[in-house]
Amino acid sequence: MGRAELPLHAPGTRVDRGYIGESVPRPNAQRLLQGRGAFIDDLRFPRLAHVAYFRSPYAHARIKGLDLTAARGAPGVIAVLDGRAVAEYCTPWVAVLAHLKGIKSPPQHAIAIERACWQGEACAAVVAESRSQAEDAVGLIEAEWEELPVVVDMDAALGGETVIHPELGDNICFKRELDTGGVDDAFARADVVVEETFHFGRHTGVCLEGRAILADYNAGEHSLTVYHATQAPHMMQDIFSRHLNIPEANVRVITKDVGGSFGIKVHVYPDEMATAAISVLLRRPVKFVADRLESFLSDIHAREHKARVRLACTKAGEMLAFELDDITAIGPYSVYPRTSGIEGNQVVNLTGGPYKHQKYRAKMHVVFTNKNVTCQYRAVGHPIAVALTEGIVDIAARKLGMDPAEFRRRNLIADDAYPYSSPAGLKFERLSHHRTLAKLLDVMRYDELRAEQARLCKQGVHRGIGLAAMIEVTNPSPAFYGVGGARISAQDGATLRLEPTGMLTVLCSVTEQGQGTEAILAQIAASAVGITLDKVRCMTGDTGVTPYGGGTWASRGAGIGGEAVLQAGRALRSNILEVAAAILKLDKAELDIAGNAVVNRLTLEAKLPLAELGRIAYFRPDTLPLDFQSELTVTRHYTPRQYGFTFTNGMQASLVEVDPATGFVNLLKHWCVEDSGTVINPMLADEQLRGGIVQGIGAALYEECIYGPDGQLLNGTMADYLVPMAGEMPDIVCAHLETPTQQSQLGAKGIGEAGTAGAPGAIMNAINDALAPLGAAVTQMPFTPERILKALGKV
Amino acid sequence: MTEAFELIERPGAKILAGGQSLIPSLNMRLASPELLVDITGLRELATIERRDGGLRIGALVTHAMLERSREVAEHAPLLAQAVVHVAHPAIRNRGTLGGSLAFADPAAEYPACALALNATVVLASRRGERRVAAAQFFRGLFETDVRPGELLVAAEFPRAERSVFMELARRHGDYAIIGLAAIADKSARRIAFCGAGATPVLAEGASRATSLEAAQAALREDLNPPADLYHSSATKLHLAGVLLSRAWNSLAKPH
């Protein structure tokens, strides 16, 4: 089975890793720089109709009646449909998976039929010639509502006084308990026990491009083509097929340019399903793009948690046990098909992750509320787990009177302890916590910063340094979803085709939303085959064209898609050399490919340009031996097998200055040292970290979906919901270590989510480090000036 | 102008100048006026003139023009200090002084500056010109003394010896959580706040106080800021006090 196997070419040749490890600019970025991208909303189709949704103004209400007459008569209106009409074309779904024992959720329809369960749930659809006409007509729909009791607070939801779905018996979607045993003993014999409750504010992705879908049903073929801003086109192909009752191979899902997703666009949205169903119903293309206001109401939210955590230590600074009690509030439905139980599940799995304690007990509840639905959003569960772990670790360090870096060093899993099983049952192949910590402290000049901090504190300037150690799930196997019965593929495929002119076409089933998927696949392909990067064209995001696969999520594109490309590339190189050997009448073992030509393997003397090889193979096979057939298209698939999740590790640090008069936090600098195995393009990898860190900063300082007691979203605009903008962000220093995974030849793990996983914890620890001399601490994210002033006793 | 007066008197008419506040409300379907009267063609309203030692600034002067203006820098530096906090460059290119005063967002910078400087708002209609002191102009939440058929055509800002503008916002260009616009003359100070009430608020007690300590104490009586989504009334009051401390030295009388 695979083992990390770079260099790519024979020893003795100058070409070693090819483009792997090179910071090449992305070939497919040029069109985006020129405004010549193709986002779904840019596409034009004959007879294209536009749909707008009538959304519930109430968080919980029975739909007693809908009067659609006036809407139907409005200018430009083609059809007005309620939930029952759409249900004839689209079956409902239940978002549960078998491996989340006991998870429950009621069936959900594309458009609500009996009642609306959150403010913003779609209750009717208006289809018109233009979007503005559709919206005009939405304003003419008259609805009669019977308001129902609203459940907003997570504790109230758990208490169950009002049960949202009476048939389920309570408001618990999912609960989990984990106990290694020996936890009470550990706490009993500990010298130091610390406890804290951390609150995490619900927030959302705010992708700049709204969710977008254009469904085009062809009645003549009973076929459906869906242009969809999605991360997982094959998953959506399966879902459209099953729920709209169209044979799978008659459904084609195509992703064009996607304006950011971060997990927001990997889920099934009822209004998107309705859009596809309406295309079938009307037998014409129908487009839906969520505008910003409806994005806030209906894009998945995430990360509303209240977590109580305890840590037991010896006075020598050895961590003995962690204990966690976490509760998270989701919406009224678990989201399809990945379920809304995964985030909480991950918090249980990941708490305490970097450390070598043996004892752990956790209890976790996922409860329904009448707020917007929630599901996986970049780094799923990690930001919570890392923040509460690193937060309690800092509290313990303070109580022990120990430097937080030193306290961590004493407890991080040793670099030679692998393979290792965590108390939560996670299996680590090989991590590098200690080397990472050492590198971080060095890069940030930790001791100097501490000295400067002390000096400035005497002058009344309050700086804080916060650390956050993390482990990160990447390259998941079917252990994540497949084992639970989800038709979500954990494997991916790549087809590499040498064209007659010597160019290379790469078709791969992982997808691009701007992170640079196509660039790194091209780099890998070019390196594996031996051609120059400018000769490679990459195509992703089309179920009719690429091999079958999982798409991009859980930081799997590079590690899984990249490996498929690498293996296909090596196989293709071998096949090309077979053709070359036949043409040149030489021994294949003497040949190699470099710089777009077949060369002598040792001298690198060019023997045959690939363009010439292509011409012969495709147009003059009559000149080749009778029993010889060129195979210049190769497909390989790959799925990680040894480890359910391929973990990475990293550590972040934040330097802040807190103004105790105003409660404002100034982010001075941020560092991230990450070990994600083989780094294919350092510039792109660094930027994934930075973008992720800024998203984490958003969670720590700015972002919160604020709901009123009646389940109304109070800040659903860009003016009221605060996202990080350039003026407040620090420069971020990134550094890498490389511990390749042995499960693949490429050795790449994932990196897309690591930044977001660690940043909130690092920021929180930095703020609390600054506040500690003032006797204050904050535990509720986002850390607004108000919350900091309250902690300081100023208000 | 005559045409404008006739149009704005029609039922359901709304005045459109820079549009930076009006058009978002149209886009979000919070307002659907019958008639939009685009006055941006009235270029005579886009001038900055010296007047009695102060400045008369036309209603259609954009934030960007104000930012670039040497006259403003010299004769109404309070406005020059405030304008850099107004939104972002693309918005400043279109948004106007007149729009800002007429819209009277409680967190907006210019109304507080107008109050601090005791500016005069100039309104015109078929019936002629009407002049209203800033103290009487801002009447309630998004409510001003502009009467039906009237167009805000200019504001006249007297000169002040010393002035200071500061605001606290969590991100560049956001509406202020709280902002302080203050001037000091030989005899008096006028300290106004935005974000502290339904209208800009002149902190009269703090303005009369002779020491910072007394001013802080008086401020607690002067202001009763409404809470917003993120900040309680107590927090806003506290932050107003912080701005007062920071601005105090700029307002101190020279020896």
Next chain:
Amino acid sequence: MELARETTLTVNGAKVTRRIEPRMHLVDFLREELGLTGSHLGCEHGVCGACTVRVNGDIVRGCLMLAVQADGCTVETIEGLTDSKELAPLQKAFHERNALQCGFCTPGMLLAAQDLVRSGRKANREEIRAHISGNYCRCTGYQAIVDAIEEVIHGPR
């Protein structure tokens, strides 16, 4: 009652005359009527900057201007400024430093950046950040964008 108004404007150097409903904003007009889909819509309340275009030489939020208000104006979009090569130095720097990922904010970001470059101000990093503080990017974390603009203003380091 909507009364479409005859409006004439110059878009990317070409004179365009159309009957436009007053309620259509400038970016919807550019995208829907003229097929210039390079300017994007991220919020339609003037906060995100994705719709930034240039009118009479000034950057504006295209979603906060009615198309009829552009009568007699010169409008320049990402497409025109690309073809005229005015944006070439910034586009090159953005490309080399990966100052974009999904590309949705990029046209607006380039227009805002070019506004600063054109002004001739030797802005430092803080000033660059302030100038683009009204352009939301969710992907990059802004640093590469600041680097790219800094390079164009000050030359390579």
